[in-house]
Amino acid sequence: LSSLNAGNNELTEIENMHTFPSLQTLNLSSNALTNMVMNQATAEKFPLLRTMDIRSNNLIKIDIQNQSKLATIICDTGSSSELIEVTLKNLPELIAASNGSNQVKDDIAFLSTPGLSKVILENLPSTSSSVQLDRCVIEELVINNLPKVSIVTINNNKITTLEGLEDLAALTSLNAGNNELTEIESMHAFPKLQTLTLISNKLTSIILNQATANGTPNLTSIDSRSNDLTKIDIQDQPKLTKIICDTGSSAELTELTLRNLPELIAASNGSNAVSDDIAFSATPGLSKVTLENLLATNVTIQLDHCVIEELVINNVPQVAFIYINNNKITTLEGLGNLTAVTNLNAENNELTELENIPAFPKLKTLTVNNNHISVLPTSLKTKNPVLTTLSATNQTITLKQKVIVSDLVLDNEVKNFGQTTTAKSISNNGTYQNNQVTWLFEDVQGVNAVDYQFSEPIQEATIQGTFSGKVTQPIKVSTVPVITADTEMTYPKNATISEAAFFKDISASVTDDAILTSDFESVVDFVKAGTYEVTLNAMNEDGVEAVSVTVLVHIAKSPAPVITADKEITYTQSTEVSTTEFLVAIHATTNDGSPIESDLDTTVNWSKVGDYTVTLSATNEDGVEAIPVKVAVHIVEPPAPTISNVIFDVDGVQTTEPHEVGELVSEPLTPTKEGYTFIGWYDEKTGGNKWDFTTDKMPGYNITLYAQFSKDTNKGEDGDGGKASVASSMEVTPSGQSQSENSKNSSNIKLPATGDDNATVLLVGLGLLMLGLFIRLTQKKHTK
Numbered sequence: 062l063s064s065l066n067a068g069n070n071e072l073t074e075i076e077n078m079h080t081f082p083s084l085q086t087l088n089l090s091s092n093a094l095t096n097m098v099m100n101q102a103t104a105e106k107f108p109l110l111r112t113m114d115i116r117s118n119n120l121i122k123i124d125i126q127n128q129s130k131l132a133t134i135i136c137d138t139g140s141s142s143e144l145i146e147v148t149l150k151n152l153p154e155l156i157a158a159s160n161g162s163n164q165v166k167d168d169i170a171f172l173s174t175p176g177l178s179k180v181i182l183e184n185l186p187s188t189s190s191s192v193q194l195d196r197c198v199i200e201e202l203v204i205n206n207l208p209k210v211s212i213v214t215i216n217n218n219k220i221t222t223l224e225g226l227e228d229l230a231a232l233t234s235l236n237a238g239n240n241e242l243t244e245i246e247s248m249h250a251f252p253k254l255q256t257l258t259l260i261s262n263k264l265t266s267i268i269l270n271q272a273t274a275n276g277t278p279n280l281t282s283i284d285s286r287s288n289d290l291t292k293i294d295i296q297d298q299p300k301l302t303k304i305i306c307d308t309g310s311s312a313e314l315t316e317l318t319l320r321n322l323p324e325l326i327a328a329s330n331g332s333n334a335v336s337d338d339i340a341f342s343a344t345p346g347l348s349k350v351t352l353e354n355l356l357a358t359n360v361t362i363q364l365d366h367c368v369i370e371e372l373v374i375n376n377v378p379q380v381a382f383i384y385i386n387n388n389k390i391t392t393l394e395g396l397g398n399l400t401a402v403t404n405l406n407a408e409n410n411e412l413t414e415l416e417n418i419p420a421f422p423k424l425k426t427l428t429v430n431n432n433h434i435s436v437l438p439t440s441l442k443t444k445n446p447v448l449t450t451l452s453a454t455n456q457t458i459t460l461k462q463k464v465i466v467s468d469l470v471l472d473n474e475v476k477n478f479g480q481t482t483t484a485k486s487i488s489n490n491g492t493y494q495n496n497q498v499t500w501l502f503e504d505v506q507g508v509n510a511v512d513y514q515f516s517e518p519i520q521e522a523t524i525q526g527t528f529s530g531k532v533t534q535p536i537k538v539s540t541v542p543v544i545t546a547d548t549e550m551t552y553p554k555n556a557t558i559s560e561a562a563f564f565k566d567i568s569a570s571v572t573d574d575a576i577l578t579s580d581f582e583s584v585v586d587f588v589k590a591g592t593y594e595v596t597l598n599a600m601n602e603d604g605v606e607a608v609s610v611t612v613l614v615h616i617a618k619s620p621a622p623v624i625t626a627d628k629e630i631t632y633t634q635s636t637e638v639s640t641t642e643f644l645v646a647i648h649a650t651t652n653d654g655s656p657i658e659s660d661l662d663t664t665v666n667w668s669k670v671g672d673y674t675v676t677l678s679a680t681n682e683d684g685v686e687a688i689p690v691k692v693a694v695h696i697v698e699p700p701a702p703t704i705s706n707v708i709f710d711v712d713g714v715q716t717t718e719p720h721e722v723g724e725l726v727s728e729p730l731t732p733t734k735e736g737y738t739f740i741g742w743y744d745e746k747t748g749g750n751k752w753d754f755t756t757d758k759m760p761g762y763n764i765t766l767y768a769q770f771s772k773d774t775n776k777g778e779d780g781d782g783g784k785a786s787v788a789s790s791m792e793v794t795p796s797g798q799s800q801s802e803n804s805k806n807s808s809n810i811k812l813p814a815t816g817d818d819n820a821t822v823l824l825v826g827l828g829l830l831m832l833g834l835f836i837r838l839t840q841k842k843h844t845k
Contacts, residue, residue, distance in 0.1 A: 068092070068114070080106040085130075087113045094118040097136075099125045116160065121176075124148040132187070134158040139173045147171060148181040155185050168193055172214070182207060194218070195236070204229065216240065216258070223248040238262070238284075245269075250276030255300075261287040267306075271297045286330065291346075294318040302357070304328040309343045317341060320353040327358075342366055342384070352377060364388070365406070374399065386410070386428070393418045408432065408452075420444040428452045433459070436476040437528055442521055451519050456530025464537045464603040469500045475515055477528050482515040484532075502538075510535045542575035542599045542607035549613035554683070556587055563595075567612055575599040575607060581614070590618040590683045618683035622655040626677055629693035633700075634670055643675075647692055655681045661694075670696050708765040709742070720759040728754040737770035 064086040072092035084107045097115050104127045114135040115123075121143050123136060131152050137144070138160045149158055149169070159170035169185070170193040171177055177197040182188075183205045191212035192204060199218040203225040204210075211231050216238040223237060224247040234256040242262035254277045259267075267285050269277075274297040284305040285293075291313055293306060301322050307314070308330045319328055319339070329340040339355070340363040341347055347367040352374045359379035364372075369388040373395040382404045383396075390410040394417040404426045412432035424445045435458045442448065463469065473496045475482040484493040488511050491500045500511055516529035546569035552558055558566075560581045571577045577599045585593045593614045599607040626649035632638060638646070640661050649657050657679045665673045673694045679687040703722040708715050711732045720726055731739050743749040746767045 063109075064088075078106060082107075083109055085109050085111045089118070090114045091117040094120060096120065096122045097125065098122070099128060101127045104128050111154070114161075119143055122146045125152065126150040128152055128155075130154050132156050135161040138171045140175060142171075142174045142177075144171065144174050144177050146179040147177065149185060150181060150183040152185055154187050156187055156189070172196055178219075180204075202226070211253075212236075226251075234258075248273075248276070252276075253279055255279055255281045256284075257282070258284045259288070260284050264288040264290060266290065266292040267295065268292070269295045269298055274298050281324075284331075290314055292316045295322065296320040298322055298325075300324055302326050305331040308341045310345060312341075312344045313346060314341070314344050315346045316349045317347060318351045319355060320351060322354070323356045325355050325358055337361075338363055348389075350374075355380075372396075415441060418444065421448075422446065424448055426450040426452075430454045431457075433457055434530075435474060435532070437478050437519070438476075439479050439521075441478075442524065448524055451521075451524050451526040451528075453519075454516075454527050454529045456528075458530060458532045460532065460534045462535040462537060464539045464605055465502070465505065466539055466541050466605055468502045469505060469511070469534070469536065471498045471500075471534055472496065473498060473513075473532075475530075475532060477517060478520040480520050482517055482528070484513040484515060486514040488512050505536060506538060509537065537603055539601060539603035539605045540573055541605055542571050542573040542601050544569065544571045544577065544597050544599050544607050544610045546570070546597055546610055546612055549615065551615040551617055552587065553617050554587065554590055554619050558587070563614075569597060569612075571599040571607060573601045573605075575601040575605075585614050585616065587616055590616050592616075618685055619653065619681050621685045622651040622653045622679045622681050622687040624649065624651055624657060624677050624679055624687050624690045626650075626690055626692055629695065631695040631697060632667070634696055634698050635668055636696075637667065644677075649677055649690075649692075651679050651687065653681055655679045655687070659692075665694050665696065667696065670698055672696075703761055705759055705761060706763040707759065708763070709768070710746075710765055711768040715765075722759050722761045724759050726752070726754055726757065726759055732768050734770050736773050738773060740769050740771050742766040743769050 062081045063083050065081065065084060066088040068088045068090040070092050072089060072094055074094070075089065076098070087107070087110060094115065095118070097120055109130050110128060111130050112133045113131065116135055116137050118137070120136065122145060124146070125131065125134065126148065127150075132154045133156060134149070136142070136158070149155065157167050157169065159166070159168055167190040169182060169188055171180070172193045173196040175198065178199055179201040180194055180199055181203045182192065183203060185207050186209065188207050189209035191214065192207065192210055193214045194202070195214045196217040199215065199220055202215065202220055204213060205225070206228040208228065208230045210229060212234045213226065213229065213232060214236045216236045218240050220237065220240040221242060223242065223245060226235075227249045229251055231253055232251045233253050235251070235254060236258040238258050238260040240262050242259065242264055244264065245259065246268060257277075257280060264285060265288070267283070267290060277298070279300050280298055281300050282303045282305070283301070286305055286307050288307070290306060293304075293314065293316070295301065295304065296318065297320070302324045303326060304319070306312070306328070319325065327337050327339065329336070329338055337359070338361040339352060339358055340361070341350070342363045343366040345368065347364075348369055349371040350364055350369055350373070352362065353376060355377045357379070358377050361382040361384070362374060362377065362380050363384045365384040366387040369385065369390055372385065372390055374383065375395070376398040378398065378400050380399060381401050383399070383402055384406045386406045387409040390407065391412060392414070393407060393412065397419045400422055402421050403423050405421065405424060406428045408428045408430040410432055412429060412434055414436065415429070415434060416436070416438050418441070421444070425447055427445070427448060427450070430452050434453060434456050437451070437453060441451070458475070473481055473484050473493070481496050484498050487493060487498055489500055489508060490504045491498050491511060491513065493513070498513055505511060510533050512531055512533040514529075514531045516527065519526045519528055547567040550563070550567050560579060563579070563581050564577060569577060577597065579595055579597045581595045584595055593616070595612045595614050597610040597612060627647040630647050640659055643659065643661050644657055651657060657677055659675050659677050661675050664675050673696065675692045675694050677690040677692060704719045705722055706717050706719050707726055708717050709729055712734075716729070718727070733739065742752045744752065744764065744766060747769070749767070752766050
């Protein structure tokens with residue numbers, strides 16, 4: 062089976078059809094089908110299917126995918142169709158999908174299908190003419206990988222983005238007008254795109270930059286009329302020749318940038334009158350324009366009757382006429398490299414100078430009427446060597462307001478190619494002499510401005526034209542404030558006084574409701590006594606300054622210090638006392654902490670007994686001296702030393718030594734006692750306090766120091782019960798003194814023998830032996 066005609070039946074579906082491996086033509090027209098869904102399973106049933114006719118059904122959805130041989134789909138489109146969704150995907154042989162009419166027989170054409178809201182066309186490599194989806198209600202659109210399609214028409218839908226269009230390598234024309242587009246930055250690369258139509262969308266800006274240029278390198282024309290554009294920024298488009306957009310009263314444009322467009326010829330609203338111009342005349346909100354590196358633009362730039370404040374026109378080498386009149390331009394400095402310009406009209410702007418105008422080698426006519434230019438510089442001729450006509454009439458020059466309190470003298474600074482113009486028609490009886498305009502004070506009472514006019518030919522022989530205008534000097538009549546105040550004021554040192562308090566203290570006042578100021582807080586140093594000059598100033602609301610007034614401020618010196626001290630003091634002869642020690646000893650102070658000086662070192666002879674009078678003096682930090690104070694210093698002989706006795710007791714054997722009270726006690730020789738170790742001298746026989754001979758001094762009374770011993774633990778017996786063991790007649794001598802010296806200070810006391818009872822028996826036996834020998838010898842003599 063190669064052909065199946067099942068038209069004019071009641072078919073509601075085709076999913077249950079069996080396999081027809083040779084089927085090429087399938088006619089399903091005039092049935093009751095609502096969906097046409099053909100997928101991979103269908104492709105396996107009809108592997109050779111090429112043509113399918115599904116017209117006159119109530120189709121709301123067509124979803125045909127993966128049909129390897131399908132070339133033609135004929136279906137209802139336009140107002141008779143109820144289609145909502147169309148998906149054609151992975152159909153490598155598909156050439157056409159339409160209603161079969163001759164005009165769209167090679168297209169994918171679903172134009173004017175009123176309910177069609179979703180279209181997906183993907184991987185259709187054989188479709189070679191156009192895709193026509195205009196005048197539907199498409200919101201969701203994908204057209205991807207149709208490499209032979211050259212024209213895509215999707216205007217009059219509800220499309221919000223062009224992001225779904227991709228891999229359209231042969232696309233030369235894209236018509237997306239009358240949609241809901243808000244941006245085109247997400248648009249993919251179309252390497253052969255030449256014409257882009259974006260009219261009647263919701264775009265607020267058109268931005269095409271270097272990134273876009275890489276994606277649309279052959280773009281020649283863009284139409285963005287009937288959008289709410291506020292910004293056009295198109296740069297780096299190498300083939301772009303024409304930009305069509307809204308201008309004039311219908312445009313909301315505020316900013317225009319056209320840069321690096323080497324082929325651009327025209328940018329305008331497309332009317333015949335400006336077909337070869339860059340023309341944005343009468344665009345009411347246009348305030349910023351940058352035209353730069355436009356090498357092919359060769360007729361006119363028309364930017365008049367806008368509100369342009371910021372203007373750059375640079376390197377547009379073929380343009381001959383520039384109209385920028387009726388704007389708010391303040392300088393022509395932004396114009397440059399305009400080598401073909403012959404006519405420049407900049408009248409009715411806010412120009413105040415022409416010194417910064419660039420060079421125009423071919424400029425013949427310059428029009429700057431109705432600006433605020435006060436000087437026509439001589440450089441105009443140098444920069445514009447072929448300039449022959451200069452129109453500079455009706456200049457309105459308003460100077461900065463002056464506040465006057467007397468006659469007004471105004472220098473005339475209007476210059477015409479180096480020459481001062483002549484002031485004419487001077488208001489308020491003003492006079493003109495020596496390039497100055499003078500108004501008497503009484504002639505300007507009650508007015509807020511004076512003026513004069515000028516009008517004369519251009520003062521350059523090769524240039525025709527007139528320089529005229531009016532100079533207005535706003536004025537305000539005022540008076541000079543007058544300051545009154547006391548001439549001087551005295552304050553105590555270290556006082557805390559504010560400026561306001563100072564003004565009150567000197568009764569300062571000023572007329573004309575002027576504001577009174579001074580340098581009081583920065584000049585006066587309350588820490589340092591002296592006289593300071595304070596300057597009072599005042600200025601009224603008009604900026605008129607009063608004649609300054611000087612007030613002398615005296616900071617009084619601190620009062621003389623008061624010295625207090627003891628009236629007298631006594632020192633023993635040869636005492637050495639410093640001034641500082643002396644002042645401390647007599648409790649000398651001042652009431653304000655001022656340092657005290659004395660003549661102690663020159664008055665008192667410490668080696669000579671007598672009475673001396675020492676004078677104390679003091680001077681405070683301000684140099685004020687205190688009343689001197691006299692102090693009596695008595696130098697007396699030293700008193701005789703007081704002697705007390707110290708008694709050294711060794712087991713009841715005592716030695717007495719006299720010592721001067723307050724002196725160290727000399728330590729005696731260390732006593733010994735067999736079987737015991739001496740542990741020191743104490744103020745009690747047992748216990749008590751140990752005497753320290755290096756620090757303890759002799760008190761003013763007699764004392765007894767007792768030798769104390771500790772028993773040696775290696776002795777087997779106590780011997781004689783603990784008596785000191787010394788020679789039979791031991792003398793106790795203080796440590797460090799000879800016996801002869803010691804005998805001068807104390808009476809020697811024989812200490813008892815410190816041995817045991819055996820020693821006594823020995824001595825008695827020895828005595829008896831000696832006595833026996835004596836008797837024996839005596840008897841022998843008598844016998845002879």
